[in-house]
Amino acid sequence: MSSKRTEELLKWDREHIVHSRYGIGGNIGIVTDKTHGIYFQDTDGKDYIDGASQLLCVNLGYGQKEIADAVYKEMERVQYSMLFHGFSNIASIECARKLGELVPEGLDHFNFTSGGSESIGVAMRLARLYWRSKNRASKTKVVSLYDSYHGTGHGGLTATGSGRGFYEKDAGPIAGGYIRIPSYYCYRCTFGLKYGTCNMQCARFLAEVIEKEGAESIAAFIAEPELGVGGMIAPPPEYWPLIRSICTKYDVLLITDEIMTGFGRTGKMFAVEHWGIKPDIMVMAKGITSAYLPFGAVAFDGDIWKELQGKNLVSYTYAGHPTCAAAAVKAMEIYVRDKVAENAASAGRYALNRLKQDFEPLACVGEVGGLGLMLGIEIVADKDTKATFDPNLHIMQQLQDKALEKGMFIRTAEITSGPGDRICFAPPLIITEEEVDKALDILYHILADLKPK
Ligand SMILES: Cc1ncc(COP(=O)(O)O)c(C=O)c1O
Numbered sequence: 392m393s394s395k396r397t398e399e400l401l402k403w404d405r406e407h408i409v410h411s412r413y414g415i416g417g418n419i420g421i422v423t424d425k426t427h428g429i430y431f432q433d434t435d436g437k438d439y440i441d442g443a444s445q446l447l448c449v450n451l452g453y454g455q456k457e458i459a460d461a462v463y464k465e466m467e468r469v470q471y472s473m474l475f476h477g478f479s480n481i482a483s484i485e486c487a488r489k490l491g492e493l494v495p496e497g498l499d500h501f502n503f504t505s506g507g508s509e510s511i512g513v514a515m516r517l518a519r520l521y522w523r524s525k526n527r528a529s530k531t532k533v534v535s536l537y538d539s540y541h542g543t544g545h546g547g548l549t550a551t552g553s554g555r556g557f558y559e560k561d562a563g564p565i566a567g568g569y570i571r572i573p574s575y576y577c578y579r580c581t582f583g584l585k586y587g588t589c590n591m592q593c594a595r596f597l598a599e600v601i602e603k604e605g606a607e608s609i610a611a612f613i614a615e616p617e618l619g620v621g622g623m624i625a626p627p628p629e630y631w632p633l634i635r636s637i638c639t640k641y642d643v644l645l646i647t648d649e650i651m652t653g654f655g656r657t658g659k660m661f662a663v664e665h666w667g668i669k670p671d672i673m674v675m676a677k678g679i680t681s682a683y684l685p686f687g688a689v690a691f692d693g694d695i696w697k698e699l700q701g702k703n704l705v706s707y708t709y710a711g712h713p714t715c716a717a718a719a720v721k722a723m724e725i726y727v728r729d730k731v732a733e734n735a736a737s738a739g740r741y742a743l744n745r746l747k748q749d750f751e752p753l754a755c756v757g758e759v760g761g762l763g764l765m766l767g768i769e770i771v772a773d774k775d776t777k778a779t780f781d782p783n784l785h786i787m788q789q790l791q792d793k794a795l796e797k798g799m800f801i802r803t804a805e806i807t808s809g810p811g812d813r814i815c816f817a818p819p820l821i822i823t824e825e826e827v828d829k830a831l832d833i834l835y836h837i838l839a840d841l842k843p844k
Pocket residue numbers: 446506507508509511540541542543547615619620648649650651676677
C-alpha cells in the first residue's frame with residue numbers, strides 16, 4: 392500500500408507529466424525520493440537495486456559528494472558562460488584537458504553539448520563540414536546499423552536503426568541521406584550465417600554498400616561499439632578492426648557512439664580500446680558526468696581539426712556550461728583515481744561467469760553476453776527455434792514488474808522495438824561482487840519461474 396503522499400504525487404504526475412517510452416497519462420508507480428550507492432529509494436522508503444544504472448548513465452552510482460561539491464563551487468563562481476563567439480570558460484578548458492588524457496590518442500579536439508542526441512547532431516554536422524571543406528561536397532550520406540540507437544534528435548533518429556522503424560513510426564518523415572545496414576547480432580544473424588564460418592559478412596556488407604552507393608557519396612559510418620538500447624549485444628572480435636579498415640580504404644569517416652559504452656562501462660575507459668582502433672570522431676555523454684548533470688562531448692582527430700581551421704561549427708546555448716563541465720572534470724577524476732573501469736571489468740567478468748553457469752541453462756534463456764558491466768540476457772520461449780514469447784503477453788514488462796516488486800530495477804529491450812527480448816544487466820560500475828550476487832539472485836529466481844509457452 393502506498394502512502395497518501397505517494398498517491399498524491401503519482402496522481403499529479405499522471406495528469407501532467409509525459410514519460411519517455413511509457414503510455415501518456417500513466418506511470419509505473421514509483422517516485423524517487425533519495426539515492427545512495429547502487430540504490431534508489433521511493434517515497435515510501437523502499438530501496439531498489441539499480442540494475443541498469445537507470446539509462447546506463449549513473450556509472451559512478453549515487454552519492455558521490457565530491458561531484459556535488461565541485462558543482463556547487465563552480466556555480467557559486469560562474470553561473471553561466473557561453474562558448475559562442477569565441478568566448479571560453481575555465482571549467483570547459485579543464486574538461487577538455489582532462490578528456491584529452493582519457494580518449495584514444497589523437498582525438499583531443501572537442502565540442503561540448505548538453506547530452507547524447509545533441510552530440511550525435513554535432514558529429515553529423517562535423518562530418519559533412521569536413522568533406523565540404525575538402526571540396527568533396529558530394530560526400531554527405533551517413534551509414535548506420537539496424538538495431539542501433541543514436542537518440543531522437545533528427546539526425547540521431549534517422550541514424551537509429553533499433554526497432555527497424557519503431558522510433559520514427561509516428562515522428563517521421565526522417566531526414567534523407569541515411570542508409571541502414573544489418574548489425575553484428577550473431578544470435579539472430581540477418582544473413583542467416585553462423586559466427587566462425589560467416590567471413591564477417593555484416594562488416595563486409597559495409598564495403599559493398601559503399602561501393603554500390605559510390606564512396607564519393609558517403610560521408611561517414613556511425614555505430615555503437617556494443618549495441619545498447621538494442622539489448623547489450625557485443626560484436627565479434629573481428630568486427631571493429633575490419634570496419635576501421637573499410638572506412639580507411641574508402642575515405643569514409645568512422646564515428647563511434649560511446650554515449651553508453653564510454654567511461655568504463657565495458658571494462659575499458661572507452662569501448663574502442665578493446666580492439667585498439669581509433670575512430671575519426673567519437674561521441675560521448677551519459678557517464679561523462681555520471682549523469683549528475685546533462686552534458687556531452689564530441690572528440691575528433693587532428694586531420695579534421697586542421698582541415699576545419701577558421702570554419703564555423705554552430706552549436707548549442709548550453710554547450711560547455713561551466714557547472715556541467717565542472718561535474719565532468721570531477722567525475723573523470725573519480726573514474727581514474729578509483730579505477731572504475733577496472734572494477735567494471737572484474738565485476739563484469741564475475742557476473743558474466745554466473746550468467747553463463749547458472750542462467751544460460753534455464754529454459755527461457757537463449758544466450759548471455761556483453762562486455763564489462765554491459766551484459767544482456769536473451770529471453771526466448773523456445774531455445775531450439777529461438778522463438779520469442781508472443782508480444783501480446785508483454786513478458787518483458789512482467790519481468791520488470793516482478794523485479795521491482797523484489798526491489799530491483801531492470802531495463803529490457805523488447806522484440807517490438809529491438810532485435811530480440813533481452814534483459815540488460817548494467818549496474819553502477821562501483822558495484823561489489825557481493826552486490827552482483829544479491830542482484831543476480833533476485834533475477835535468477837524470476838527467470839527460473841518463467842516457463843516457455
Ligand atoms: C548509444 C546512444 N546514443 C545516443 C543516445 C541519445 O542520448 P540522449 O538520450 O542523451 O539524447 C543514447 C541514449 O540512450 C544512446 O544510448
